[in-house]
Amino acid sequence: MSELTVEIDILRYRPELDSEPFTQTFEVPYTPELSVLEALQYIKDHLDSSISFRWSCRMAICGSCGMMVNGVPKLGCKVFLRDYYPKKVSLEPLANFPIERDLVVVMDDFIQKLESVKPYIIPGENKCLSEGPYQQTPEQMAKYKQYSMCINCGLCYAACPQYALDKKFTGPAALALLARYNRDSRDNGEAQRMKIVNQEEGVWGCTFVGYCSVVCPKDVDPAAAIQLLKVESSKDYLIGMFKPD
Amino acid sequence: MSKRNPYIRKLPMDWWMKQLFYTKYMIREGSSVFVTLYSLILAWGVFRLSQGEVAFNGWLDALQSPFAILLHIIMLILALYHTITWFSLAPKAADLWVKGKKLDEKVIIAAHYCTFVVVTVFCLLIITL
Numbered sequence: 001m002s003e004l005t006v007e008i009d010i011l012r013y014r015p016e017l018d019s020e021p022f023t024q025t026f027e028v029p030y031t032p033e034l035s036v037l038e039a040l041q042y043i044k045d046h047l048d049s050s051i052s053f054r055w056s057c058r059m060a061i062c063g064s065c066g067m068m069v070n071g072v073p074k075l076g077c078k079v080f081l082r083d084y085y086p087k088k089v090s091l092e093p094l095a096n097f098p099i100e101r102d103l104v105v106v107m108d109d110f111i112q113k114l115e116s117v118k119p120y121i122i123p124g125e126n127k128c129l130s131e132g133p134y135q136q137t138p139e140q141m142a143k144y145k146q147y148s149m150c151i152n153c154g155l156c157y158a159a160c161p162q163y164a165l166d167k168k169f170t171g172p173a174a175l176a177l178l179a180r181y182n183r184d185s186r187d188n189g190e191a192q193r194m195k196i197v198n199q200e201e202g203v204w205g206c207t208f209v210g211y212c213s214v215v216c217p218k219d220v221d222p223a224a225a226i227q228l229l230k231v232e233s234s235k236d237y238l239i240g241m242f243k244p245d
Numbered sequence: 246m247s248k249r250n251p252y253i254r255k256l257p258m259d260w261w262m263k264q265l266f267y268t269k270y271m272i273r274e275g276s277s278v279f280v281t282l283y284s285l286i287l288a289w290g291v292f293r294l295s296q297g298e299v300a301f302n303g304w305l306d307a308l309q310s311p312f313a314i315l316l317h318i319i320m321l322i323l324a325l326y327h328t329i330t331w332f333s334l335a336p337k338a339a340d341l342w343v344k345g346k347k348l349d350e351k352v353i354i355a356a357h358y359c360t361f362v363v364v365t366v367f368c369l370l371i372i373t374l
Contacts, residue, residue, distance in 0.1 A: 015250035071264060098251035106251045139345040161267060164256050209270050210334060227338035 004030040006081050008039060010051065011092040013099045021099060023090075024048075030085055037065050037076035040091070040103075053103040060217055063153030067103050068092040073158035073215045094158040110154050113170055117178035117196055122189030140185040147180035147225050149218045156212035156222050162205055169205035170196065172212035172222030179225035182232075194236050203229045273330045276323035283320045332357040 005027045013021040026047050028039045037055055044051050056062040058077045065076035070090050081089065097105035123134065156172035157163050163171050170178075178197065182190050197203050206226045213223040261267040286308075293304040307313060335357055336350035 013252050015252070016248040021252060021254075095254070098253045100249070100251055142345070142347070143342075161260060164260070207274070208334065208337075209267070210337070211264075211266050211270075213337070214266065221337070224337035228340050231338065231340075 006030040006039075006085055007088045008043070009088060009090040010043075010102065011090075012051070012102050013093075014050070015101060028081075030081055032080070032082040032085075034081045035077050036067075036069055036074075036079050036081065036089065036091065039081060039089075040076060051103075052101045061151060063151035066094050066153040066155050066158065068095055068158065073155035075153060075155070075217050078217055094154055096158050096160065096164045097154065105154075107154055109167060110152075110157055110171070110173070113174040114152065114177060117170070117174050117181075118189055118193055119177045119181060121181065121184060121187045122192065123186065124188030134186040136185055143185070144180045144183035147176045147183065147220060147222075150176060150180075150220045150222075151218055153217065155215045155217060156220075159211040159215040161209055161211075162207055166201075166205065168201045170199075170201055170203075172206075172226065173220075175203060175206075175229060176220050176222035176225040179229055182229075194233065197229050198233050198236060203233055206230075269330070272323075273327060276327040279320045279323045280327060283317075283324065328361065332361075 008026045008028055009023050010026065011021050012018070012024050026043050028034075028042050028047075034042075035058075037053075037058060040051070040053050040055075044053075053067070053076070054064040055076065056064045060075050060078045063075070066073060067076055068074075068091065069076070069079050070084065071092075073094060076091075091103060093099045093103045093105045097107060097110070100106050121134075127134065150173055152173060154173070160169075160172055163169050175197075178193050181187050182193055203226050206223075208223065208227065210223045213221045216222065257263075261271045290301070290304050293300040308317075332354055336353040339348070339353050341348040341353070
């Protein structure tokens with residue numbers, strides 16, 4: 001019996017050799033349980049060792065293997081060849097990011113944006129260690145838990161046309177992270193973060209396309225985080241009109 | 246020496262045609278142009294009403310033309326499309342908690358449709374009575 005195979009197109013770019021990316025096709029033995037990431041590992045081990053891609057955990061936790069699979073941002077480890085077989089699978093580096101090499105993208109801008117939203121708890125008053133931890137009820141935790149599930153894979157940025165059009169836009173994951181801290185009962189840094197939220201590059205750069213929430217592998221729903229921040233930003237503006245500080 | 250040379254891909258003009266989700270989004274956004282057009286036609290009618298019966302009847306007659314009817318059908322379809330897509334997105338902008346649990350999305354969407362029906366019936370009653 002002949003072995004079943006599947007064709008995989010990979011957009012390749014080798015900065016020391018190529019002036020622009022090109023597509024290379026590989027033929028990989030097909031099994032229904034093979035993930036796209038495992039197919040890439042097969043290619044690297046058996047067909048072309050020069051191919052570059054990021055990966056680590058193989059179970060949708062590390063957020064390293066984000067890539068465009070047939071034009072849709074996905075985690076390579078969470079998408080399977082059986083979802084496309086017998087059709088061809090096309091792999092490209094995450095959209096809206098510069099290509100470093102093959103499927104590896106430059107994520108510096110994304111990381112810088114995550115850092116820019118003050119993603120840490122800013123306590124109102126510093127408690128002494130002897131006073132014990134900052135406590136929280138399950139209900140208070142439920143208010144932000146969903147937004148804390150982000151694995152920084154960058155799929156939402158690859159899905160966001162607003163980020164594609166204007167790289168100044170803070171973007172879905174960073175704003176969801178901001179919401180995560182603003183909604184935390186132990187945090188008191190809302191006033192500082194609202195300055196970031198209220199900007200044109202903040203929540204108002206979002207036109208509610210909503211695709212970020214569709215592609216999110218962790219159901220973080222950044223689109224919801226941003227719309228709720230728009231409500232907060234509007235309230236902030238109205239209050240500021242009567243009570244400027 | 247570093248051989249780094251990050252490659253920046255250009256966003257094609259037809260980016261919104263390549264993914265059905267983006268196309269639907271562009272139709273949703275584009276529908277607002279037709280909704281605006283309809284409000285302008287309606288506002289023009291109110292303006293003609295202020296000028297007297299003859300002017301208002303002239304406006305009514307103008308709306309009977311096949312072009313006006315076709316335009317209104319298009320505007321109605323797009324307004325409905327805008328409404329349906331907007332209602333389905335509404336839960337994302339609502340942060341309602343009842344007894345420590347977030348309100349189900351379906352409840353928020355259903356509430357929007359109920360309000361829509363009530364307002365429509367109310368408006369129809371005002372117009373016809």
